[in-house]
Amino acid sequence: MTSDARPAARRAAGLRGCRVLGGLALALLAVVELTPAAGWLARRYAEPARLEPAEAIVALGGGFGPDGWLDAASWRRLVHGILLYRQGLAPLLVLAGSTPPTGPSEAEIRARTARELGVPSGAILPVTGANTTREEALRVGAELRSRGVRSILLVTGPLHLVRARAVFERQGLVVRPAPVGDLSLHPQKPGERLALAQSVAQELLGTLYYRLAGYL
Amino acid sequence: MQDLGLVAALGLTSAAGYLWATRRHGLERADLRWATAAALEGIGLGVLFFLANLALILIPLLASRALGARFVSIYAVDYFTIATVSLLQGVVLRWWRSTAEDQRQSSRTKSSSRS
Numbered sequence: 001m002t003s004d005a006r007p008a009a010r011r012a013a014g015l016r017g018c019r020v021l022g023g024l025a026l027a028l029l030a031v032v033e034l035t036p037a038a039g040w041l042a043r044r045y046a047e048p049a050r051l052e053p054a055e056a057i058v059a060l061g062g063g064f065g066p067d068g069w070l071d072a073a074s075w076r077r078l079v080h081g082i083l084l085y086r087q088g089l090a091p092l093l094v095l096a097g098s099t100p101p102t103g104p105s106e107a108e109i110r111a112r113t114a115r116e117l118g119v120p121s122g123a124i125l126p127v128t129g130a131n132t133t134r135e136e137a138l139r140v141g142a143e144l145r146s147r148g149v150r151s152i153l154l155v156t157g158p159l160h161l162v163r164a165r166a167v168f169e170r171q172g173l174v175v176r177p178a179p180v181g182d183l184s185l186h187p188q189k190p191g192e193r194l195a196l197a198q199s200v201a202q203e204l205l206g207t208l209y210y211r212l213a214g215y216l
Numbered sequence: 217m218q219d220l221g222l223v224a225a226l227g228l229t230s231a232a233g234y235l236w237a238t239r240r241h242g243l244e245r246a247d248l249r250w251a252t253a254a255a256l257e258g259i260g261l262g263v264l265f266f267l268a269n270l271a272l273i274l275i276p277l278l279a280s281r282a283l284g285a286r287f288v289s290i291y292a293v294d295y296f297t298i299a300t301v302s303l304l305q306g307v308v309l310r311w312w313r314s315t316a317e318d319q320r321q322s323s324r325t326k327s328s329s330r331s
Contacts, residue, residue, distance in 0.1 A: 018260030018310075019253055025263050026256070034219050063289065098289070131287040189218055198295060206290075 033190035038197040043185045045200055046158035047165060047177040054176055055149040056125075057081050057090045058140055060133065060156040060164060061097030062182075064106045070113075073157065073182050078110045080180035081155045082117055090153055094125045094144070096136040105129075133164050133206075134215050141171025150174055157182035159203045166207075166216045254310055262299075262306025269298050 032038050059081030062073025070078070074097065085093045093114060097106025107126035114124050127143055130136040144152070151174040156164050158179035165175045187193045210216045237243040270293075277288050 015257050018257040018264070020260070021263050022256035022259030022261075025259055034223070063291065098287070131289070132281075190222060202290075 029194075032197045033193055036193075038193040038200070039185055039187050042159060042183075042196050042200050045162065045203070046185060047161035047179055048158075049179050050176045051084070051089060051153065051178055052176050053088075054090045054151040054153045054174075056092040056094050056144060056151075057084050057153045057155060057178070058094040058096065058144075058168070059110070060136055060154070060160070061106045061130075062156075063098065064109065066100075068104065068109060070106065070109060074106060074110065076180050076182065077155050077157075078113060080178065082114055082119055084153055084155070084178060085119060085123065091123060092125060092147075092149070093119055093123055094127060094140055094152075096127045096130055096140055098131045099128050133160070134167050134210065137164070137167040137171050141168065141173060144173065145171075151176065153178040155180055157199075158185065159199050163203060163207045163210055163216070167210070170216070254314060255307075258307035258310035259303065260306070261309050262303035265305040266299055266302035269302050270295075273298070 059077045062075070062077050063071035064074055065071065078095065081093055081095070084090065095107045095110040095114065097110060099105040099107070105126070105128040107128050111124050111126035115121055125143065127136070127139050130139045144150075150172075152168065153176045154161065154164060154168055155178045158181060160182075161177050161179050165177060168175050183196050183199055184192060185196070187196050207216070234248070238245065273293060274290070277290065277293075281287060
C-alpha cells in the first residue's frame with residue numbers, strides 16, 4: 001500500500017463505521033417509534049403502586065420555572081399527594097422540590113397551594129434546600145427521623161420511583177410507592193413512544209450514576 | 217392505525233420521489249445505493265456529534281453541581297434540539313466531504329485531459 005493509499009483506506013473504514021452507526025441509529029429509532037417496545041420496557045421498569053396507610057406522604061419536586069410557575073410534573077405530584085392525604089392514608093403531607101438562589105422554593109409554593117386547596121397548615125411540611133432526588137431524600141429523611149416517622153408513601157413518576165425509592169430506603173424509611181404518571185406507560189403515538197424511551201434511558205443513566213457515586 | 221398511516225405515507229412519498237428522480241431527471245438507480253450509503257454516513261456522523269455535544273453540555277453541568285456552584289437540572293437539557301442540530305452537523309460534514317472529493321476528481325480529470 002502506498003503512503004497516499006493508507007490515509008484513504010483509513011478514511012473509507014471510518015465512513016464505513018459511520019454507515020453502520022447510522023443504520024443502527026435508524027433501526028433503533030424505527031423500533032422505538034413503530035413498535036410497542038418502549039411501553040413494554042417502561043412498564044417492566046416502572047414501580048407499581050402500593051397504596052397502604054403510612055405515617056407521611058412525601059411528594060417529590062417536579063420542577064418550576066423562573067416565574068414561579070410549577071411544572072406539570074410538580075402539579076401532578078402535589079395533587080396526587082393531596083388526594084392521598086384526603087383519603088386518610090397519612091396524617092402528614094411532606095412537600096419537597098428545588099430551591100433557587102433567590103425567591104420562594106418549589107416546596108414553599110406547593111405548600112401555599114396545598115393550604116389553598118384545603119389541607120390544614122399543621123399537616124403540611126415543606127422541605128427546602130434540596131435540588132436533586134438524593135438531596136430530597138437526605139433532607140426529608142432528616143426531618144422525618146426527627147419526628148419519629150418511619151413509613152412513607154412516596155409520590156413521584158413511576159420510572160423515577162425506582163431510584164427515588166432506593167435513596168429514601170437508604171435513609172431508613174419504609175417506602176410505599178405511590179406513582180403518578182408523568183407519561184403514559186401505554187403510548188399510542190410514535191412521538192409518545194420516543195418520549196417514554198427517552199425517560200427510561202434517562203432514569204437508567206440516573207440510576208447508573210447514583211450507583212457509581214455510591215448513593216445506592 | 218396511526219403507525220400504519222405513517223409507514224404508508226413514507227412508502228408512498230419515497231416511491232413518488234423515486235419515480236420523479238428516475239423519470240423526470242434521469243437519475244440512475246445504481247446511484248441510489250450510493251446516496252443511501254452517504255445518508256447513513258451523515259446520520260452516523262450526526263450520532264457522533266450528538267454524543268460529543270451531550271458530553272460538552274453534561275460534563276460542565278455535572279462539574280458545577282459537584283463543586284456546589286449554580287444548580288442546573290439534567291432534566292432541563294433539551295435532547296431533541298441537540299439531536300436535530302447534531303444530525304445537521306453530521307449531514308453537512310458528509311456533504312462537504314463529497315463535494316471536496318468531486319472537485320478533486322474533476323480537477324484530476326481536467327489535468328489528465330490537458331496532458
